[in-house]
Amino acid sequence: MNPVQQMAIRQLEEKIHLFSSAVNGTFLASDDFVLSNTHISTDTFNLLLPTSAQIQELKKVKAAIEHLQSQKQAFSTWVDHRLLSPEWTDVLKEYQLQEVERNTIMMLEQTGDIDPVTSSSLTIKEVLDDQTLLDYKNIFIELFNGSTEAAALEDYFQRFSLEALHSKARMFVGYEHRQPVSTGLLFETNDSYGIYDVITRAEHRGKGLGSDMFHYLLTKTENKQKCVMLQASTDGKNIYQRAGFQPIGEMVVFE
Known part of the structure; x- marks a missing residue:
């Protein structure tokens, strides 16, 4: 995975960490994934984010998912398609997590050329x-x-x-x-x-x-x-x- 792709995952990781802390939630980080848990049953802000295609600690991954499910906490899993390995696919299937959408990650290199004037009625x-x-x-x-x-x-x-x-x-x-x-x-x-x-x-x-x-x-x-x-x-x-x-x-x- 190239540095730009890593930057995109790192940004999302920091964002979900921040919005979990904003409600005194918890944040778990491992070599394979990060998990934000707000302790509220919201799949918008409870996110499991794989950070490696190879799962080194399968038991820890499963324990994290099983804990959320046992607490009846809704959550979503966001996976960069390059990390969606057979290992992760098998885990997601095991816990009946189904694909609901795909979004394109996009980047603008800099904003120096953005016109500061807006014509907005807002x-x-x-x-x-x-x-x-x-x-x-x-x-x-x-x-x-x-x-x-x-x-x-x-x-x-x-x-x-x-x-x-x-x-x-x-x-x-x-x-x-x-x-x-x-x-x-x-x-x-x-x-x-x-x-x-x-x-x-x-x-x-x-x-x-x-x-x-x-x-x-x-x-x-x-x-x-x-x-x-x-x-x-x-x-x-x-x-x-x-x-x-x-x-x-x-x-x-x-x-």
């Missing part, structure tokens, strides 16, 4: 207080309306501490006519930025508001020489390619 605010956090939470959870995950995420955000993010993750809400309509998250590590959670409320889609939020996040990178990474759905891949992002891999999600 008023974008950073999440720095209870009201903006509530607006962010409501938009985020709407994606899961009617599911058990929605209730779990309510619990997650009830316990959530902004202070625990230590400015490594900056959350933003976009307002149109003073109504919260979109979100975005900019995450920073030592060697990269990551863009996550670019969400637009269903009734406001199709107006380019998600693209406006995405562009705004790119303008908020302080170190313009750092690369930016994201994970794109099939629908979003072409949008990001037009912004200069290039595919560098694929992430397979199991639940």
